[in-house]
Structure formats: C-alpha cells, structure tokens
Amino acid sequence: MSKLKVENLDLYYGDFKALKDINIEVSEKEITAFIGPSGCGKSTLLKSLNRMNDLVEGCKITGTVTLDGEDIYKSMDINLLRKRVGMVFQKPNPFPMSIYDNIAFGPRTHGIRNKGKLDDIIEKSLRDAAIWDEVKDRLKKSALGLSGGQQQRLCIARALAVEPEVLLMDEPTSALDPISTSKIEDLAVKLKDDYTIIMVTHNMQQAARISDRTAFFLLGEVVEYNDTETLFSMPSDKRTEDYITGRFG
Amino acid sequence: MEAINKQRIKERIKGYLKNPWSLMILIFVILATLITFTALVLLVGYILIKGVPNLTLDLFSLHYTSENVSLFPALINTISMTFVSLIIAVPFGIFSAIYLVEYSKRGSRFVSIIRITAETLSGIPSIVYGLFGYLFFVTALKWRYSMLAGAFTLAIMILPLIMRTTEEALKSVPDSYREGSFGLGAGKLRTVFKVVLPTAIPGILAGVILSIGRIVGETAALIYTAGTIATVPKTIMDSGRTLSVHMYELSREGLFMNQAYATAVILLIIVLLINWVSGMVVKRLTKIK
Numbered sequence: 001m002s003k004l005k006v007e008n009l010d011l012y013y014g015d016f017k018a019l020k021d022i023n024i025e026v027s028e029k030e031i032t033a034f035i036g037p038s039g040c041g042k043s044t045l046l047k048s049l050n051r052m053n054d055l056v057e058g059c060k061i062t063g064t065v066t067l068d069g070e071d072i073y074k075s076m077d078i079n080l081l082r083k084r085v086g087m088v089f090q091k092p093n094p095f096p097m098s099i100y101d102n103i104a105f106g107p108r109t110h111g112i113r114n115k116g117k118l119d120d121i122i123e124k125s126l127r128d129a130a131i132w133d134e135v136k137d138r139l140k141k142s143a144l145g146l147s148g149g150q151q152q153r154l155c156i157a158r159a160l161a162v163e164p165e166v167l168l169m170d171e172p173t174s175a176l177d178p179i180s181t182s183k184i185e186d187l188a189v190k191l192k193d194d195y196t197i198i199m200v201t202h203n204m205q206q207a208a209r210i211s212d213r214t215a216f217f218l219l220g221e222v223v224e225y226n227d228t229e230t231l232f233s234m235p236s237d238k239r240t241e242d243y244i245t246g247r248f249g
Numbered sequence: 250m251e252a253i254n255k256q257r258i259k260e261r262i263k264g265y266l267k268n269p270w271s272l273m274i275l276i277f278v279i280l281a282t283l284i285t286f287t288a289l290v291l292l293v294g295y296i297l298i299k300g301v302p303n304l305t306l307d308l309f310s311l312h313y314t315s316e317n318v319s320l321f322p323a324l325i326n327t328i329s330m331t332f333v334s335l336i337i338a339v340p341f342g343i344f345s346a347i348y349l350v351e352y353s354k355r356g357s358r359f360v361s362i363i364r365i366t367a368e369t370l371s372g373i374p375s376i377v378y379g380l381f382g383y384l385f386f387v388t389a390l391k392w393r394y395s396m397l398a399g400a401f402t403l404a405i406m407i408l409p410l411i412m413r414t415t416e417e418a419l420k421s422v423p424d425s426y427r428e429g430s431f432g433l434g435a436g437k438l439r440t441v442f443k444v445v446l447p448t449a450i451p452g453i454l455a456g457v458i459l460s461i462g463r464i465v466g467e468t469a470a471l472i473y474t475a476g477t478i479a480t481v482p483k484t485i486m487d488s489g490r491t492l493s494v495h496m497y498e499l500s501r502e503g504l505f506m507n508q509a510y511a512t513a514v515i516l517l518i519i520v521l522l523i524n525w526v527s528g529m530v531v532k533r534l535t536k537i538k
C-alpha cells in the first residue's frame with residue numbers, strides 16, 4: 001500500500017487555482033522527486049502534505065490526502081501529523097538557539113524531558129544527518145554560527161529528531177555549494193532505508209541521480225508521474241520531454 | 250607612502266566651489282551638528298557646575314527633613330515607582346502585542362483601530378494622563394494620592410510604547426522560524442513562547458528601557474496622582490515623590506535651588522546608568538555564542 005496518497009486535490013490561493021486535480025501515490029521508503037519550472041506548484045503541493053498551507057490566509061483545498069489510509073485533513077491531529085510528516089525548508093532556518101536546543105526542540109515538544117534520552121536522540125539525529133563530527137564539540141554554541149550547508153544538515157537533523165515517517169524536502173540544496181549538495185544527496189539516499197522522502201528540486205540531474213520516482217509539474221498539474229528511469233529515458237508526454245531535454249520555452 | 254584613494258583637501262574644496270548648493274548643504278549640516286552638540290554640552294555642563302559642589306552627604310540621609318533636604322527617599326520612590334509601573338504595564342503591553350502580531354488576522358480592521366489608538370495615546374501630553382489618573386484612581390476609586398495611583402497612571406502612559414515596540418520586535422522575527430516550529434509539530438503556544446518571544450527579547454527590552462526613561466523623568470502625571478510627600482511611603486497606598494517631582498518641588502518652593510541642582514546631577518547619573526546597563530543586557534542577549 002502506498003504511504004501517502006493524494007486524490008483529486010485542487011488548491012486555490014484566493015481566486016487563483018494553484019493546483020489542478022492532483023493524483024499521486026507515494027510509496028514507502030522511496031525517494032520521490034517533484035520537478036518542474038518555477039511557479040508550477042511543487043512547493044504548494046509539498047506544503048499540502050503536512051498542512052503547512054493551513055497557515056496561509058485565503059488558501060482553500062479540496063480533495064483528499066491520506067497517510068497510511070487515514071485522511072490527514074479530517075480526523076488527524078495537526079501537530080501529530082507534522083510530527084509524522086517532517087519538513088526541511090528551502091532556506092535553512094535554524095532557530096537562534098544552541099545547536100543542542102535546536103535538535104531538542106522537537107522531542108521536547110512531544111514530551112521527552114529526560115536528559116539522557118535527549119542526549120541520545122541528539123547524537124543519533126546529528127549522526128544520521130552526517131554533521132555529528134563537525135558539531136560534536138560545539139553543541140552549546142549558537143546554530144547561527146554554522147555555514148549554510150551545515151545549517152541545512154542541522155535542519156535535517158532537527159526534522160529527524162522527532163522520528164518522522166515521511167520527510168518533505170523543498171529544494172534543500174538550492175542554496176548550497178556542490179560539496180554540501182552532494183553530502184545532502186548522499187544523506188537522502190541513506191535516509192531512504194528508514195524514511196519516505198519527497199524532494200522538490202530544480203536540478204534534473206539531482207532528481208535522476210537519487211530519486212526512485214519522479215513527478216513532472218506544469219502550471220499546477222502533474223503532467224507525468226513515473227519511475228525516474230522511465231521518465232528520464234522514455235517520457236510519454238511531449239512536454240516532459242521538452243522540459244528534461246532543456247528545450248522548454 | 251601616500252594613499253592614492255584619498256581626495257586631497259584642495260580637490261575637495263575645488264569640488265565644493267564648483268557646486269554652491271553642495272557647499273551650502275555642507276555648511277548647514279556642520280552647523281546643525283555643532284549647535285546640537287553645543288546645546289547638549291551647555292546643558293549638562295551647567296547642571297554639573299551648579300550641582301556637583303552641592304552634592305553633600307546630607308542629601309543622602311535616610312529621612313527627609315527641611316534641614317538636610319535629603320533626596321534619598323525620592324531616590325527609593327523612583328526605583329519602586331519604576332518597578333511597580335513596569336510590573337503592571339509590561340505584561341499587558343507584551344501580551345496585547347502578541348495578540349496583534351501572532352493571533353489576530355493580519356491587516357484586519359480591528360487591529361488597525363487598536364494600532365491607531367495606541368499611536369494616538371503615545372502622543373498625548375503627560376498632564377492629561379495625570380488628570381485622568383487624578384479623576385479616576387485618586388477620586389473615583391478613592392485611592393487618594395498614592396504610589397499605586399501614580400504607578401497605574403504611569404502604566405497606562407507607557408502601555409502604548411511597550412505595545413508598539415514589542416509589536417515591531419515580534420514582526421521582525423522571520424516567518425521561517427514560525428514555519429520551522431510548526432513543521433516540527435509544535436503548537437501555537439509553544440511556537441510563540443519558545444521561539445518567537447525569545448528571539449524578540451532585545452527589541453522588547455528596548456521598549457522597556459524607553460519606558461523607564463519616561464517614568465524616571467515624569468512629573469506632571471505624578472503630582473496629581475502620587476502626590477508630593479517627601480518621605481518613603483509606609484504602604485503603596487501612601488503618597489510619595491520621585492526624584493523628578495522632588496526636583497520640581499524644590500525649585501518651585503525656591504528655597505533649595507542648590508539641592509535641586511544636586512538632584513538633577515543624581516537624576517542624570519541614574520539615566521546614564523540605566524542606558525548603560527540596558528545596553529549591556531541587550532548586547533549579552535543578542536550575542537552569538
């Protein structure tokens with residue numbers, strides 16, 4: 001069974017219809033990539049998957065989104081949903097606190113107070129996010145003193161610390177240099193063993209390199225959704241082909 | 250070796266002579282700065298010259314008598330008046346700002362009405378607050394001239410200031426912090442109190458500092474509410490004068506001008522001290538470890 005399932009989803013910002021009849025199924029422990037030109041609704045769909053759009057005034061959504069068969073817009077507690085479906089944002093956004101407190105914020109939110117247990121979670125999350133060695137001696141220092149790439153990995157660690165099932169990543173590498181980028185790509189592939197990952201990216205090589213399935217978006221619609229290999233080698237839609245070969249106007 | 254990127258004086262003069270407007274503006278801004286600076290130096294210098302020689306130990310006696318003209322009770326009253334007013338005003342100011350920024354719908358009518366009201370209130374002369382305090386706290390509530398009536402009046406006076414500065418401080422906290430917190434499954438309460446508020450503290454403190462300045466310097470609003478008794482009041486329901494009121498009374502009676510100047514020196518020192526301490530606090534809080 002699919003982990004996340006989006007059915008007949010329409011989304012409006014005021015009068016503007018940003019997403020049109022989206023149908024997508026995301027399988028467990030795979031990396032799904034969302035690609036498409038700027039403004040086509042990738043971030044919007046991503047944010048609908050953990051209800052971050054609820055914060056946007058004038059945003060109206062119809063259709064259904066289910067997580068493990070349960071409708072996330074109906075009976076589910078919103079904070080619990082966001083614990084299960086974590087998010088990493090395009091711009092690294094560590095809180096202005098120490099590295100330790102950044103990671104501990106999530107677990108503490110969900111009721112973990114025990115110091116020893118927190119210490120364990122923090123070490124494990126930082127190790128999983130491949131940043132432990134760089135920060136282990138400065139856990140009490142401000143997270144704002146880290147480099148951009150480190151901050152982004154810290155944010156990934158922060159998201160992992162609440163033990164989500166799904167991890168949404170909105171262009172996590174767009175602000176980073178090639179080395180940090182490849183670190184985060186490796187990380188995503190490693191995390192796939194335990195997490196279901198959905199990643200928005202502008203970088204088609206990135207999608208081809210690390211994702212199992214890819215969805216191509218255009219003007220608020222999913223034009224094509226398929227195995228990454230198939231989509232890149234034998235796109236069935238002319239528009240997909242134009243886009244991935246860079247011939248898109 | 251001479252630096253090659255510096256304009257030589259001759260060149261600069263030539264440039265200014267070519268453009269008379271530029272020269273006039275230059276002269277004007279220099280003059281304005283000089284006048285401002287001179288006015289300040291004259292004022293402070295005058296107070297120091299008149300006040301410092303009159304700083305005697307007598308002025309710091311525990312109890313006020315018409316012999317020692319002690320300012321010590323007024324000093325104590327200033328501190329307690331500041332403290333009580335802040336205790337009343339700061340929570341209300343901060344919480345209403347939190348409501349405006351975090352809870353109310355952005356850009357709603359209600360919010361803009363509150364904002365305009367607050368702005369108007371902060372422009373009203375303090376004597377108006379004094380009269381209101383007199384009519385309401387002193388007379389209607391029968392609190393008589395008391396520290397409490399004074400503190401409540403001052404609290405109302407500084408409330409808009411604290412609210413506005415807190416509002417600005419909260420607004421300057423990037424939305425990405427809020428998103429990050431919500432994204433981890435934190436609710437509104439936790440997001441506001443654990444992420445947004447701590448980030449905004451330096452800005453909020455700046456508002457509190459401004460408020461302290463207003464409280465310490467206030468006379469008109471206090472004369473009609475806290476009264477002018479020159480001792481430390483036994484309870485908060487008794488009258489007491491702060492340093493500024495003390496100074497006003499001394500100079501009004503005209504008998505103790507020297508002591509009034511000495512008081513002014515102490516007042517200046519207190520204000521400087523407050524600014525310095527608060528500057529340190531803000532620096533400490535904003536410093537990246």
Ligand SMILES: Nc1ncnc2c1ncn2[C@@H]1O[C@H](COP(=O)(O)OP(=O)(O)OP(=O)(O)O)[C@@H](O)[C@H]1O
Nearest residue numbers: 013016018036037038039040041042043044045056
């Ligand atoms: N809060 C909002 N209010 C109104 N319109 C919005 C809002 N957020 C996004 N939109 C609009 O919805 C459309 C889709 O935006 P979205 O951010 O999802 O695009 P995207 O595919 O993520 O683009 P990019 O690759 O540039 O990040 C755009 O036309 C955008 O202008």
Ligand SMILES: [Mg+2]
Nearest residue numbers: 042043044170
């Ligand atoms: Mg986007």
